Amino acid sequence: MVNQKNILLGVTGGIAAYKACALTSKLTQKGANVKVVMTENATKFVSPLTFQALSRHAVYTDTFDEKDPAKIAHIDIADWADIAILAPATANAIGKLANGIADDMLSTILLATQADVYIAPAMNVHMYAHPAVIQNMKQLDGWGYHFIEPGAGYLACGYVGKGRLEEPATIIETIESHQLSKKAEGNVDDKERFLQGKHVLISAGPTREKVDPVRFFTNRSSGKMGFALAEAAAQAGAEVTLIAGPTSQVVSHPQINRIDILTAEEMYQAMHANFASNDIVIKAAAVADYRPKIIYDQKMKKQDGEWQVAMERTKDILHSLGERKEGQFLVGFAAESEEPIENGLRKLAYKNLDAIVINNIAAEGAGFEGDTNVVTYINKHQNTESIPLASKKEIATQLLTLIANDLKDEVV
Structure with missing residues (x-):
């Protein structure tokens, strides 16, 4: 999908x-x-000479270096490009693009181009998690820019975490996959648009339960599985509402309406507010089971001895949805480390679910934060499908296919 394409690479x-x-x-x-x-x-x-030798084209660095008097360089290149890639994308470059700042050759081109723009961030792990950077990425995501998430590992600054530029082969693979789906979008057969006309509600990510102004309880959920489900559902033709806890994940499909929440109570309210208008509801979020009974207005100071935090139960969102469902196909997730099938089956029955996705977090390649998973899908008739180790994106598509088939059987 990149053969013979005009590609602008911003560095x-x-x-x-x-x-x-x-x-x-x-x-x-x-x-x-x-x-x-x-x-x-x-x-x-x-x-610049390195890139000139590799691309066999002149490299542009200066807005006012007009090599051809018959053309305005930054407009000419912006119009020439079929695809634009920003790699690496620093926090500064992302911030400028999100706020419409055009003060050099690259930023003016990116504001002027009508090409698909792919952004591959690379920065320190704490910079990547900064609220300003997250907000800028959300802004660009909402405008239709496409993000290629950084990898996690050892960074040049000495930290270990998320922020490493994705490998070139993966960047190209991601772009080709998106371009292929875009090309087919106007000529997609029914098998690929198997959720056309459906409304899907998905929850994803963790929640945060506040202790005091600087402390909170949370969990290791990254939101990757829920976000993968949202993207796959939208790709299959559904109108998607995504209730997302605090996470750095971004969505790129225009048919996804993202609602950000912070606490378990906010997740409860958002899920119930959107429940009635959806056909399929998937609760993939890792919601806190307990929250501090007392929330302190001031930071708790260190003192001698132990500090015990009294906890109280949060509302069981999935159980409450199971009690009020009227035709919705309700799917839960069960992250288990002991007797996963047995515990999952109990949750399936007790919470009045139509299906459950059991995730054995003790299995290699499964669990939170990673890009892969291993799951077992069981519907209310106890028909079981085991999905072996695969990327969360691949698993999302397989799960939605199983859900759509079960939903079709119920209608029949």
């Missing part, structure tokens, strides 16, 4: 700029026409 000033060299090379090998635009800071890490 910003981060140590990950060296990976952009490999990305340029791989795109060129796939038959793409690549033009590289660098910020001034990017040239401190990699020489």
Whole structure:
């Protein structure tokens, strides 16, 4: 899907700029026409000559360096591009784009282009989690920009965590996959749009239960499984409402309406407010079972001895939805480490579910935070489907197919 495409590659000033060299090379090998635009800071890490040799095109660094008097360079390149890639995308570059700032060659091109723009962030783990960066990414996501999430691992700054530029091969694979789906969008058969006309409500991510102004209880949920379900459902033609706890995950499909919440009580209220208008409801969020009984207005100071925090139960969202459902196909998730099938079956019956997805978090490649999972799907008739180790995106599509088939059988 990149062969013979005109691809603009924007390189910003981060140590990950060296990976952009490999990305340029791989795109060129796939038959793409690549033009590289660098910020001034990017040239401190990699020489423009390197990109010129790899792309076989002149490299652009200065808005006022007009090489052809018959054209305005930044507009000409913006119009020329079929696809634009920002890799690495620093927090600064993301912030400028989200706020319409055009103060160099790259930022002016990105504001002027009508091409699909793919953003591959790379930065320190704490920068990536900063509220300003998250808000900027949400803004761009809402405008239709496509994000390629960074990987987790050892970073150049010495920290270990999320923020490492995704590998060039994966960036290309992600872009090709999206371009392929976009090309087929106007000619998709019924099998691919198997949720056309359906309204789907999904919860994802963790909740945070406040102790005092600086402390809270939470869990390790990243929201990846729930977000994968939301994207897959939208791709299958559904109108999706996603209730999301605090997470760095972003959505890119225009048919996903994202509602952000923080606490278990907020999740309860949001799920119930949207429950009646949906056909399929999937609770994939890891909601806190307990919250502090007392929330302190001031930061609790360190003192001698132990500090005990009294906890109280939160509302059981899934059970309450099971009590009031009227035709909705209700699906729960069960993250278990002991007797997963037995515990999952008990939850299926007790909470009046139509199906349950059992996740044995003790299994290799399964559980929170990772990109893969291993699950077992059981419907209310106890028909069981085991889905072996696969990416959460692949599992999401398989789960939705099973749900759609069960829903079809119920209608019949």
